[in-house]
Amino acid sequence: MYDESEALALAEQVLNHSQADQAEVVLRAERSQLTRFANNTIHQHVAEEDAQVTVRAVFGRRVGVASGNQLDPDSLGEVAERAAAVALAQPENPDFESLPAPEVWEQADAFRESTAACTPRVRAEGVAAIADAAAAAGLQAAGAFGTETVTLSVANSLGAFAYHPLTMADLHAVVMDDRASGYATAASVDVDALDAGDVAAEAVERAVRSRDPRAIEPGEYEVLLEPPAAAELLDYTAYAGLGGQSVLEERSFLNELQGQRVLDPKLSIWDDGHDRGGIPIPFDFEGVPKRRVLFVDRGAFCEAVYDSLTGQRAGVRSTGHALPAPNTYGPLPTHLLIGAGSHTRDEMIADIKRGLWITRFWYVNIVHPLSVTLTGTTRDGTFLIENGEVVGPVQNLRFTQSILDALKELPMIGKDRQLIRSWLGGAVVPPLRLARFTFTGVSSEGNS
DSSP states (O other), X not given: OOOHHHHHHHHHHHHHHOOSSEEEEEEEEEEEEEXXXXXXXXXXXXXXXXXXXXXXXXXXXXXXXXXXXXXXXXXXXXXXXHHHXXXXXXXXXXXXXXXXXXXXXXXXXXOOHHHHTOXXXXXXXXXXXXXXXXXXXXXXXXXXXXXXXXXXXXXXXXXXXXXXXXXXXXXXXXXXETTEEEEEEEEESOGGGOOHHHHHHHHHHHHXXXXXXXXXXXXXXXXXXXXXXXXXXXXXXXXXXXXXXXXXXXXXXXHHHTTOBOSOTTOOEEXXXXXXXXXXXXXXXXXXXXXXXXXXXXXXXXXXXXXXXXXXXXXXXXXXXXXXXXXXXXXXXXXXXXXXXXXXXXXXXXXXXXXXXXXXXXXXXXXXXXXXXXXXXXXXEEEEEETTEEEEEBOOEEEEEEHHHHTTOOSEEBSOOEEEEETTEEEEEXXXXXEEEEEEEEOSSTTO
């Protein structure tokens, strides 16, 4: 791992070696530890420590990128030279103007010593709580308990330098037998904030309630989405249309809907790299400060996120959402939040006449990006609600649904939000009650 002075010294060494007109150095050092378990037994403890430097070299409008994880002086010089060689072999990019100039950024509170110092024994104790609860219910538990410590620094030849340490802890479990399965998860920058007992109780309760599901007819239902299900839909919506490059290429729903109030007025969605409920990171991979970006304001679509390149093309400032170079997809939001509502889960269930309570989705894919039509299946706990009561489990269903249409009517939004780790970063979301959601098929594989 690298402290701030060490990260700066390494960056200066690379920048001094580079012969490019402009150069950028990104250093990401990581120590990750993971405890995996299955059949109520830990089967693997793994740990890895690595550091990678990525150099971006600029000659006029030619840009090249190279990276490596050998950080001795000779290897660093070689990475800088490879980046320069790649740049000189590229055609000019007419949209490129410059690397970002230095900006003032605010520190974000994302490091916990408890997480950085977490031992295999601590993780094993958490796993034991889940395995014991599963065994007591006649179930088998599988999952993983991981912790990470990361330092990220960005420097460039224009004088920009940013450094940020952070920690992350993530616990997830699936408990099952041959008749059912249940899922639960927890995540935080602070491992001490994770309650393995709560994760165990939730996963076991869902599995027990899921036993012997019955098939129901596909069609349109009211739904109550748990945070993992809501976060999955939010991530795909952001991926499909909230990045500046998708707007510039006219493949985003914002091209037609920006400024229009088409979603439920109770709904607000934004990205905030400083929010302490998520995993704060105060700058992007170009060292630009992350700005709070409002995507949906009380049902009205607002703006997208930008990095320096797409911002230059669009004539706007970067919002601080550059991903690691080279990046062909453009900027994306990675700190998503949905505003909390005022309802408990029990209140949301009690208000549903006939609908489905969904734990999470699986095998989700984009069918049509402009309408954010997705398809996927329910998994690990899907229940029928009738007249405000949960009447029993149902077999998994396949959905095919425009998320933009689904978000037009939200009778209720939950008041308790949860951080969900995902492939896009992290999302802080409440349970969502949607007035209608379309299911197009029924699985024959029960509820797991």
